[in-house]
Amino acid sequence: MRQLSRRDALALASGAALTVTGWSTGASAAAKEAAEQITKFTGGKTAEKGKISIELPEIAENGNTVPLSVTVDAPMTADNYVSEILIIADGNPNPGVATFHLSPLAGKAEASTRIRLATTQNIIAVAKTSKGEFFTNQKLVKVTIGGCGG
Amino acid sequence: MAEKPRLKIPKEAKKGEVIEIKTLLPHVMESGQRKDKDGQTIPRKIINKFACEFNGKPVFTANMEPAIAANPYMQFHAKVEESGTFKFTWTDDDGTVTTAEEKITVS
Numbered sequence: 001m002r003q004l005s006r007r008d009a010l011a012l013a014s015g016a017a018l019t020v021t022g023w024s025t026g027a028s029a030a031a032k033e034a035a036e037q038i039t040k041f042t043g044g045k046t047a048e049k050g051k052i053s054i055e056l057p058e059i060a061e062n063g064n065t066v067p068l069s070v071t072v073d074a075p076m077t078a079d080n081y082v083s084e085i086l087i088i089a090d091g092n093p094n095p096g097v098a099t100f101h102l103s104p105l106a107g108k109a110e111a112s113t114r115i116r117l118a119t120t121q122n123i124i125a126v127a128k129t130s131k132g133e134f135f136t137n138q139k140l141v142k143v144t145i146g147g148c149g150g
Numbered sequence: 151m152a153e154k155p156r157l158k159i160p161k162e163a164k165k166g167e168v169i170e171i172k173t174l175l176p177h178v179m180e181s182g183q184r185k186d187k188d189g190q191t192i193p194r195k196i197i198n199k200f201a202c203e204f205n206g207k208p209v210f211t212a213n214m215e216p217a218i219a220a221n222p223y224m225q226f227h228a229k230v231e232e233s234g235t236f237k238f239t240w241t242d243d244d245g246t247v248t249t250a251e252e253k254i255t256v257s
Contacts, residue, residue: 005154065219085190094215098217099212100210102209102226103209103210104229105207105209106209108168110227111225113222113225114222114226116218
């Protein structure tokens with residue numbers, strides 16, 4: 001290994017500091033926007049934690065395509081069903097991922113797709129029932145290679 | 151948009167059965183985040199909406215953001231009480247609409 005000169009070391013350190021600050025502001029801005037989108041979805045109501053299971057790999061080697069599956073443990077009858085499911089990724093440049101709208105014809109409150117993740121982050125799912133109840137859950141996913149190009 | 155959607159859906163089912171439907175449309179889903187080699191941002195071009203109807207009644211709709219991976223894949227369910235036709239629609243940012251239909255016999 002090559003020994004670092006004083007100049008190299010300084011350059012490296014300032015570079016690292018820049019990266020860290022840049023990243024943290026980006027991340028907190030995304031997290032703030034994520035929270036705003038959730039509030040908009042629930043209309044300010046507090047979502048009860050639980051009833052949703054989120055299936056994701058613990059470690060996603062390629063953020064370009066990460067399999068995601070959400071299941072809400074709730075009935076799907078004509079007068080009581082899960083009508084909407086919001087998916088948020090709180091570390092992406094745009095935290096919104098998708099909103100699923102279901103009708104009682106869907107039979108099961110479950111959907112799967114494949115998503116893009118820029119970095120290690122939380123995936124948050126919020127479900128709305130036809131009775132106006134809200135449920136939420138989240139899962140952390142580690143991303144080895146981000147999927148937002150650039 | 152010459153790409154043909156791929157569908158996986160049973161041809162027959164029993165009355166009241168909950169069937170699984172898998173759909174995929176080949177599409178780049180350009181996120182609007184990427185830059186080309188000259189540093190210019192590649193404009194966003196995604197499928198922003200997917201919808202599934204059965205005999206004209208909505209079953210499942212997805213509003214999609216650029217965080218949906220290329221070749222958008224959707225898996226969901228439908229409870230079938232009668233024979234009929236599933237209609238699938240994908241809407242592109244540029245307004246292009248791709249549709250597909252699949253019949254099912256319910257006994």
